[in-house]
Amino acid sequence: MADVSNLKRRILTGDRPTGKLHLGHYAGSLLNRVRLQDDYETYILLADVQALTTHFQSPQLIRDSIFEVAIDNLSVGLDPEKATFIQQSQVPAIAELTVLFSLLVPVNVLRHNPTIKTEARQYGYTDLTYGFLGYPVSQAADIVFLEADLVPVGDDQLPHMELTKKIVRRINELYHAGLKEPMELLSPVPRLKGLDGGAKMGKSAGNAVFLSDDEALLERKIAAAKTDTARIRKTDPGHPEICTIYAYHRAFNDSSCPEICESCTKGTIGCRDCKQLLAARLNGILAPVREKRRYYEQHTDLVRDIIVTGTETANRIGNDTVMKIKEAMSLSL
């Protein structure tokens, strides 16, 4: 009888290790990964080379963040028995495929990539490095080396998915390589706002609640978050639809939302109480996460093992893929 585990479809998703993960990652991608790991062969790429495209001056930060991000993933419930963790820089197949794929990608396609443009603006780049401009090509290699079926991503990654599919089609057309075309799996939840009311909770924007924050810090951050600025006294009618705290209630405390919405609109609950409700709920959600984190923080050798073993598995798969593509491209004697 066929081994059913071999028939499971493969998921690959990645994080740039440039800092610790926060509640936005939790709601937007981590929870989804935890659900998916039961039904798919799950691979999590710690994209350290991609992180260096913007943080090449901080290699130590990247190195520390590899552990942080792996522990963030493990502490929310990714199970090392089900999910394979990969350190990108230790997979030569990705570097090799990046070079081969780069033959087929016009520079202007990269220059017009909307995510590259946005990030270049965010980082204030006027003159882009070859590595930064080309990271979407390397991201295609991340996905193809593993022959992933599905790639869970946020909408900012869609241009990279389009490029990946184009590269795969082109390689199949030109060289009959028979590569699998991957599909994106768009995150089911909208982006979480920052504590400052900004459009996005960000790793380095100073507006995030990190998964590694303790209870007291979480309470302080929530207490200082921006709410409906038109509301000065408790009895002033509030506008939940524009309030960051209410957006968090929606994301993490949905069943209490009708009641909170009503009492805010009527001016019967104050922002302080509303924030305390939220902080208590978040601390409840994070209690088991913090417990797991403590375990892994005390067993960093185990975390290292998980990454090293996972990377070995990735290399076995990657070497086969590279051989297949090189043969198709007549790069063997």
Ligand code: TRP
């Ligand atoms: N670019 C992704 C991000 O910034 C990280 C990433 C790297 C990734 N390689 C990937 C995501 C491969 C999906 C698949 O979040």
